[in-house]
Amino acid sequence: MKKYFIDTNYFLRFFLKEEKKQFDIIYSLFQKGINKEVKLFTSVVVFFEIYWVLSSFYKKKKNKIIEFLKKILKLNFIEFENRLILEEAVNFFQKFNLDLEDCYNLAYAKLKKANQFATFDQILNKLSAENLR
Template sequence: MWDCARETASCSSPTATGSSCRRFPRRSSICGAAFRSPVRRISRPFAAGYGSGEGGRRRKVSVERFFADTNLFLRYLTNDVPEQAEAVEALLRRAAGGEIRLVTNALVIAEVVWALESYYRLPPAKVSNCVLAILNTPGLEVVESEVLFQAVLWYGEKRVDFADAYNAAWMVQRGITPAYTLDEKHFSRLDGITALVPGS
């Protein structure tokens, strides 16, 4: 099995560039792109989907959108079925070139985390690197990308379940900092969250 986390960028920030970030072999311009773009830019219209109109103004060019399922990312990251990984790479290149737009969501990311952790037995830090690569893939729109980015960082750094990290990031984005929970141990590790236990 190809260890995606060993080959992807080793930096902790998506804005890091230069020699401190290693890239995917053969796929450096596609999945992850060495984390060179801030995650908040993922959901912006892909540059190749725009053209110049009259007077130098830019006009939007319609690009068809397609949902990207969990197994695409797993095949590509692990390369355990090479022919499928190559097919996914070709699809990602089409998206990176602006020919199509790929869209995915938080549940897909959660499934990727679960599979890499449970089936492929990768530790959280390596799973986090793999998911960060997905979140920074050009031509891929990730719904709630900023929430997911924070969740993935907490998951990799704070030793908490991904679901707890996601819920905490979702709360913080909406200005909700106190949380009633029976899992005080995990929530108390997350910055900005006040864990409250009913009856205490």
């Protein structure tokens, strides 16, 4: 079975539908993934690149970025590195006024059952004390 690593621009083109020809190519590959004809996977770095491009290049508001990221994580035919941590990170991102990177670290610490978050960031310290139980 062929394996495909899905890069940032595939997710962006698929959901933003800016270019019909590219969308059709992506749609075809995703259909093959749904039908288990190919294996599709991506990385945490791609997820953060999507966040960065949406916020910096497209100037999307936080609520739209969250909506976009949640849609991506619902693509269960694509294997995501650390999907559970990413899902929790997006939940924290929606709930708190933190960068997505900090939310990811908080979610990772929670998954690893950390007792405390060692940081000089007072906001993150307070939130970790409340959420690492």
